[in-house]
Amino acid sequence: PGERRPATWKVSIPDVQRKADKLERFISKAGALSRTATREKVRAGGVRVNGVVQRDPWFMVRPDLETVEVDGVGLIQMPDRSRIPITVVIFNKPAGVVVTLRPNDP
Template identity: 35%
Template sequence: MEVDVMARGMRLDKLLAHAGCGTRSEIKRAVRLGRVEVNGAPARDPGMTVDPEGDAVSLDGKPVRYREYVYFMLNKPPGVISATEDAREKTVIDLLQAEDRVRNPFPVGRLDKDTEGLLLLTNDGRLAHELLSPRKHVDKVYEAVVAGAVGEADVRAFEAGVTLDDGYRTMPALLAVTEVRESEDGPLSQVSVTIREGKFHQVKRMFEAVGKRVVRLRRIAMGPLRLDPSLPPGMYRELTEEEMEALAAIAAGAWSER
């Protein structure tokens, strides 16, 4: 679902920047070269006022589609940090195309550096706040490989809530065991975990609380948003209209997981 700006009166260079047409300096250069047209006439001033709703803006003869907000689903690979910038580490923003980075998206919540899977990137602060709000209790679903044989006692402990190393007692969580197999280093368990909060390293610390260790962790769902199975690690796409409508229902308080 696109959220179009309805208010009249916006600088041309700002509109083009928000539309992913380049940096402000690149846009100013394009205007000077006559590559930008407004209502069929070459634009002369990058600071001119345009109506995002009513004026026809084009760059190199192609219509410019302006959107105030963008929403991307990323399949985060391991080894990348959930931040907008970092002097030493590769960030999730570095995985985006240049035309999408200029829209200033940020990760909604965080996945650990070595955790993989679903991450929502947007520049919509209101939606991000609603998704992360503790009062919303938006479910996050993870698949994990755990060192040790996860059993019924662990399932019951997660259902009751476990006490972490800092004394915090978690909300009840759903733990399901898919498979337990033997390896050279002992048993490995394939599990799924559903939590309703997002404490630091929470899933890993919950397993540590019951004497187990997470070997691999991958998020596959956040609220109604599920990781696209056709999306390779490190790749991303825009959300579909149906996915946006489902997220908007959370912001409106009209959606419930259970």
């Protein structure tokens, strides 16, 4: 009966920088090294947390409170996700419309 308007939702995305994370996971999530390479670098003494060499890849770090530095890479920082605009597009697909990620998929 009334005018149709697009639905709008507010989505809250948690700030990953505030959570503690394993050192190896934090470095790999930041895109500096793979988890395997990070683990090897940490055990070899090539990673410092707050200026102190850390040899435990499972050491818990809080990226918003601590600095992490990797030899040969430098200071590791997660991007400020609050500055990344997020756009969500919802498509009501009618029957018969083909949707695919690759152009040659049937």
